Amino acid sequence: MEPESRIPILGEMDIVPARQRARDIAARIGFGAMDQSRITTAVSELARNVVRYATDGRGEVTVREIASLNGQRGIEAVVKDSGPGIPDIELAFRQGFSSGKGLGLGLSGTKRLMDEMSIDSQLGAGTTVRVRKWLR
Amino acid sequence: MTDIPIVKVGGTLIAVVREDITDQDALQFQQALNSQLERFGATGVLIDVTLVATIDSFLGRLLHEIAVGARLLGAQTVVAGMQPSVAMTLVELGLGLEGVRTALTAEKGLAMLRRGESGRQVTGRGA
Numbered sequence: 001m002e003p004e005s006r007i008p009i010l011g012e013m014d015i016v017p018a019r020q021r022a023r024d025i026a027a028r029i030g031f032g033a034m035d036q037s038r039i040t041t042a043v044s045e046l047a048r049n050v051v052r053y054a055t056d057g058r059g060e061v062t063v064r065e066i067a068s069l070n071g072q073r074g075i076e077a078v079v080k081d082s083g084p085g086i087p088d089i090e091l092a093f094r095q096g097f098s099s100g101k102g103l104g105l106g107l108s109g110t111k112r113l114m115d116e117m118s119i120d121s122q123l124g125a126g127t128t129v130r131v132r133k134w135l136r
Numbered sequence: 137m138t139d140i141p142i143v144k145v146g147g148t149l150i151a152v153v154r155e156d157i158t159d160q161d162a163l164q165f166q167q168a169l170n171s172q173l174e175r176f177g178a179t180g181v182l183i184d185v186t187l188v189a190t191i192d193s194f195l196g197r198l199l200h201e202i203a204v205g206a207r208l209l210g211a212q213t214v215v216a217g218m219q220p221s222v223a224m225t226l227v228e229l230g231l232g233l234e235g236v237r238t239a240l241t242a243e244k245g246l247a248m249l250r251r252g253e254s255g256r257q258v259t260g261r262g263a
Contacts, residue, residue: 012159019190020156037190037221041229044192048159109193109229 004064009050009081011057018061019044025063026075030135038113039075039133045110046079046129054083054126066132074115074134082126089119140165142172148180148249149173149211150242155187162198169202173209180249181206184242186217196231203236212252213237216245 005025007018022043026036043061050059059081066076086092093107107129111117116132139161142151149172151165169181183199185191191199203213216239226233239245 016156016158019192023189033219033221034224037219037225038228040190041192041225044190044194045229048192048194109231112228112230113225 004062007061007063009047009057009059009061009079012048012051015044015047015051018047022061022063022075022077025065026133029065029073029075031075031133035133039077042110042113042131043077043079045107046077046131049107049129050079050081050083054081056082058082059126068134072134074132076130076132078128078130080126080128085123085125086119086121086127087123089121092119140168142168144172144176144178147178148182148246149176149178150182150184150246152184152186153188155189157188157195159194162195166198166202166205170205170209173206173211177210179211181211181213182242182245182249183213183215184217184245185215185222186219186242188222189219191218191222191226193229193231196226196229196233200233200236212249214239214245214248216240216242 005021007021008014009018019040023036023040026039031039043063047061051057059079062078064076066074068074093111110131114131114133118130119127121127140151140153140157142149149169151169153165157165172178173181181202183202199215206213214237218238237248239248
């Protein structure tokens with residue numbers, strides 16, 4: 001298994017390298033074109049959330065290969081920021097809801113592209129979003 | 137300035153979008169396209185996205201904005217050559233690009249613009 005890949009998000013220009021790295025790793029794991037597109041787009045949405053919502057617009061994306069207990073291979077992306085946190089996660093997931101200038105597709109749309117998604121957010125401390133997709 | 141070249145052929149502006157562009161590049165492209173539309177009074181815009189491997193909500197929304205903006209300036213827009221994986225991802229993301237005319241290839245897109253057809257549409261949930 002390859003070591004994890006960490007990409008700092010310091011501004012809008014870092015979204016493209018982050019999603020390209022996610023695509024490279026997804027391809028190396030063996031995901032097909034369809035899933036590569038889903039994974040790349042999900043990472044793009046999450047990285048943009050960092051730029052858009054984090055107080056200083058900074059954070060990091062970590063992408064790595066994972067394996068389940070029964071040996072199934074997959075990919076995991078963890079997107080972390082030290083922004084204001086999400087006051088109401090359920091509301092943030094609702095399609096159409098957006099606290100910024102987005103369309104409000106970000107979180108709900110990203111969830112549909114991946115197999116698993118979890119959010120850990122603390123007000124004033126930051127948000128960590130973890131998404132996974134398994135190779136079928 | 138944008139590094140997505142826009143060429144004018146007859147009454148149509150043609151642009152080929154690169155594989156992966158930043159938000160800033162995309163916004164500059166939109167501005168460049170609008171100023172060329174004003175300057176030349178083009179009646180058609182063909183945006184070829186054959187090379188584009190990722191269209192996320194930002195670029196998807198921008199393509200929609202470009203099409204709406206062009207229409208207000210008197211031009212029809214066709215987005216051509218979208219990869220099937222990109223189209224599926226957009227639908228799952230909840231961005232159906234309603235109102236954006238699409239064509240399988242740039243050639244078909246140009247033919248649509250010439251005939252003034254309404255074209256096919258990617259349909260999906262929401263937005």
